Amino acid sequence: MSKSTEKVLITGSNGLLGQKLVKYFQEHNIEFLATAPNENKLSFCPNKNFAILDITNMVKIEEVIQSFNPTHIINTAAMTNVDACEEQETECFNVNAIGVANIIEEIEGTDIHLIQISTDFIFDGKKKLYAEEDTPNPLSNYGKSKWRGEEVIFESGYNNFTILRTSIVYGVGEKLNKGNIFSWAINELRAGKDLNIVNDQFRTPTFVDDLVQACAKVVDSNEFGVYNIAGGELLSMHEYIVKVANYVGADVKKVHAITSEKLNQKAQRPISSGLDIDKAKTELDYIPTEFVLSLSKIDLDN
Numbered sequence: 032m033s034k035s036t037e038k039v040l041i042t043g044s045n046g047l048l049g050q051k052l053v054k055y056f057q058e059h060n061i062e063f064l065a066t067a068p069n070e071n072k073l074s075f076c077p078n079k080n081f082a083i084l085d086i087t088n089m090v091k092i093e094e095v096i097q098s099f100n101p102t103h104i105i106n107t108a109a110m111t112n113v114d115a116c117e118e119q120e121t122e123c124f125n126v127n128a129i130g131v132a133n134i135i136e137e138i139e140g141t142d143i144h145l146i147q148i149s150t151d152f153i154f155d156g157k158k159k160l161y162a163e164e165d166t167p168n169p170l171s172n173y174g175k176s177k178w179r180g181e182e183v184i185f186e187s188g189y190n191n192f193t194i195l196r197t198s199i200v201y202g203v204g205e206k207l208n209k210g211n212i213f214s215w216a217i218n219e220l221r222a223g224k225d226l227n228i229v230n231d232q233f234r235t236p237t238f239v240d241d242l243v244q245a246c247a248k249v250v251d252s253n254e255f256g257v258y259n260i261a262g263g264e265l266l267s268m269h270e271y272i273v274k275v276a277n278y279v280g281a282d283v284k285k286v287h288a289i290t291s292e293k294l295n296q297k298a299q300r301p302i303s304s305g306l307d308i309d310k311a312k313t314e315l316d317y318i319p320t321e322f323v324l325s326l327s328k329i330d331l332d333n
């Protein structure tokens with residue numbers, strides 16, 4: 032497909048990944064429509080490229096998809112606060128699972144390519160690195176709802192889809208509703224505060240720009256199926272934040288290691304849910320940016 036025929040609809044455009052996708056398609060002159068459940072918060076996204084879209088609202092889904100007529104939909108929209116999902120189960124499933132089913136219902140019978148963003152939290156964390164074919168066994172409402180969001184695609188029989196599973200996405204963005212551990216840690220360290228970070232949960236932190244590149248590659252090449260898109264290093268959350276602290280010149284002694292049991296978060300997290308990225312490397316030419324290099328590409332004062 033030539034670039035001039037691509038029309039990409041992005042859901043969740045005010046979120047971290049959503050806004051980076053908006054920027055990418057804008058900079059590459061690819062036609063896009065940014066959508067979010069409330070107003071356009073992005074200074075760089077013209078309102079002519081924006082529409083209100085709550086993916087739990089079937090009427091709006093129908094209206095927006097039919098009027099924009101996309102070739103691709105990248106569904107980044109999700110309830111992503113893992114502990115809030117534990118307390119608000121219905122809302123969490125409405126967005127993360129029923130929202131996906133709504134999109135599928137609307138695009139059935141078309142050849143629109145759906146790119147669904149999923150998570151390592153669909154796994155139970157008993158294995159070091161998970162491959163695409165490993166069996167999900169989510170522990171939290173967030174993980175269960177995101178897995179259900181994948182299942183509704185598989186069960187629908189709709190074939191034009193790509194699921195990109197990712198892990199601890201980092202980067203900075205404009206007016207984000209939900210803070211992420213990366214930005215939070217930098218702010219706290221710069222304020223001279225002490226942090227307690229778990230040292231018994233292992234992830235493959237993912238540079239948001241790498242995830243954007245993977246989405247763009249999928250739009251361009253129309254590769255279908257399930258792919259893991261993550262960073263190249265398996266790190267404990269403590270190791271991850273120590274690296275960030277080192278980079279920003281903060282006192283690493285302020286980053287204290289704590290166990291998950293002691294931290295006692297509302298939602299249970301997988302112990303080790305790193306993602307094996309060999310398939311994406313081979314089939315999508317995916318190359319994650321080396322961790323310190325990625326930090327040098329982030330405007331940390333933003």
Ligand SMILES: NC(=O)c1ccc[n+]([C@@H]2O[C@H](COP(=O)([O-])OP(=O)(O)OC[C@H]3O[C@@H](n4cnc5c(N)ncnc54)[C@H](OP(=O)(O)O)[C@@H]3O)[C@@H](O)[C@H]2O)c1
Binds near residue numbers: 085201208
């Ligand atoms: N961040 C991570 O560490 C991580 C790890 C693994 C997988 N993922 C997945 O990656 C995707 C993008 O994550 P992210 O980091 O960009 O998350 P994010 O910053 O929380 O963005 C998600 C966006 O979805 C929007 N949203 C919530 N409910 C919606 C609805 N009913 N209809 C339309 N939009 C809705 C939110 O709107 P508001 O701005 O109004 O809240 C938010 O802007 C998600 O699917 C997530 O599950 C993320």
